[in-house]
Amino acid sequence: MKKIRNFCIIAHIDHGKSTLADRLLEFTGAVTEREKKDQLLDNMDLERERGITIKSHAIQMEYNLNNELYILNLIDTPGHVDFSYEVSRSIAACEGALLVVDAAQSIQAQTISNLYLALENDLEIIPVLNKIDLPSANKEEVTDDIVNLLGCDKNEIIPASAKTGQGIEEILKAIIEKIPHPKGNSESPLQALIFDSIYNPFRGVETYFRVLNGTIKKGEKVHFMATNKSYFADEIGTLKLIQEPKNKIAAGDVGYLITGIKNAKEVKVGDTITSSENPTGNAIDGFEEVKPMVFAGIYPIDTEEFEDLRSSMEKLQLNDASLVFSPESSAALGFGFRCGFLGMLHLEIIQERLEREFNLPVITTVPNVSYQAYTKKDPSKILLVNNPSDLPDPSFLDRVEEPYITASIITKSDYVGNIMSLCIEKRGMILNQHYITTERVELTFNLPLAEIVFDFYDRLKTVSKGYASFDYTPSKMKVSKLVKIDILLNGNQVDALSALIHSDNAYSIGKKICEKLQKIIPRQQFDIPIQAAIGSKIIARETVKALRKDVTAKCYGGDITRKRKLLEKQKKGKKKMRQIGNVEIPQEAFMAVLKLNT
Helix, strand or coil: CCCEEEEEEECCCCCCHHHHHHHHHHHCCCCCHHHCCCCCCCCCHHHHHHCCCCCCEEEEEEEEECCEEEEEEEEECCCCHHHHHHHHHHHHCCCEEEEEEECCCCCCHHHHHHHHHHHHCCCEEEEEEECCCCCCCCHHHHHHHHHHHHCCCHHHCEECECCCCECHHHHHHHHHHHCCCCCCCCCCCCEEEEEEEEEECCCEEEEEEEEEECEEECCCEEEECCCCEEEECCEEEECCCCCEEECEEECCCEEEEECCCCCHHHCCCCCEEEECCCCCCCCCCCCCCCCCCEEEEEEECCHHHHHHHHHHHHHHHHHCCCCEEEEEEECCCEEEEEEEECCHHHHHHHHHHHHHHHCCCEEECCCECCEEEEECCCCCCCEEECCHHHCCCCCCEEEEEEEEEEEEEEEEHHHHHHHHHHHHHCCCEEEEEEECCCCEEEEEEEEEHHHHHCCHHHHHHHHCCCCCEEEEEEEEEEEECEEEEEEEECCEECHHHCEEEECCCHHHHHHHHHHHHHHHCCCCCCCEEEEEEECCEEEEEEEECCCCCCHHHHCCCCCHHHHHHHHHHHHHHHHHHHHHCCCCCCHHHHHHHHHCCC
């Protein structure tokens, strides 16, 4: 156990975590010349296309220092705020972390957020100053920033370049010398923490675990404590580039387990694995329950695919424990699921993964957040409103509370005015303004979560020319003047387009939605009125004009009454058609509401 080191790499998005992981694998010989490629651990096409890490990836390396062989278990983590749950689970399986800071971009919001997460778990932090080979690198200034943040010595910061391989040897040496070896007892009853899992269509669920105490052996009967089910360990092994089967894995090590489980619900991330013959008395404290930030409905395009969508969502939840879903139905879209996500990027990635990995094209409804409503009949009873249609009738409603967040924005001092204007427009209040250096400033705002769901992040990047980094933590619920806007097409309410909006913005947003839908909904043989309503009051209206056939073309003269007669006949037909006609809503209409400002 003294020769094992478990560590993860944490940093803000695009600071070079995956490239650093590639160099470490190359240097330790864990990857051959033939297997080399950029973003080696990012095995999803989606990750490679976007150049981001979506999933944490665990891999084992071996390194020889002073004629002693050490086993290094590395977990490469995502940097985007929407995948912070992946980072928190990876941190729980480690004793140390490499904190990577870009020498050109300095400390950013997610750097601080991930650092606090690591310190809460008592991890040993090794600061790494990456990308020092860049012409725009500002080594001295960024080194001072790290010293101020960590309170460490300048000499402890390792200058490196993951691109050229500079400083990799020093990093490996620091991992072995500074990160403590795992603590645990191989002779105690088995205690292993599940920190990730994946669905393999041929072999069932593959579980990734970290052994805290005891030893797990191939073929023995193991017990999953949260689900209270037992299985045989058909195969266990370590996570090299290709899985390497072993006969036993002892305390302190990380590995995978295949038991032939076919039902995705039988494995829970954060569960404890123990031996059936000699069980442990106490389960390991799992991970805190994930709190979804954004809710949206996901529906199959073909209603017959509902059960396929259910099994696909369960398999996806295995691999992404931060996805939360429950069944719901909509008058416009049929049966589907109400899903909770950690942010808009998370929603986008889940939708894309369903289409790519499970070949299931889906319709996503307008995202919203979770509110709390109180009725006049019982003002102390909380009603959770995850869907605008759950909101009680305004005549019975006492008050509605909406979730607020504390947002941390780090930017250049030139863009402070623009960012303040944006946050005030989004009903935000400034709490603090702290200058990290003369050029860099950290702004702290109190913002309603509903306002950042749509286009906040994109607009923040625009007003700061890409120089702002954003991170947030949930704050408390506050009473708010919210109204439910209903969208009516041809007089029929479309529940999937309903939204809860602050009353001050209701009219302008209702008008924008109607204008947007008018451009998207295809023309029919009859006029289609598009209306936005609050209760029974119509606040905005647009009309999609009918396609008109020229029925008077055959009249080439004669009395005007002949033309009148034909036009009246057409008018009656249009009226009848409008009563029985059905308006097809294209998929982009549901997402158009997100891009109201474009």
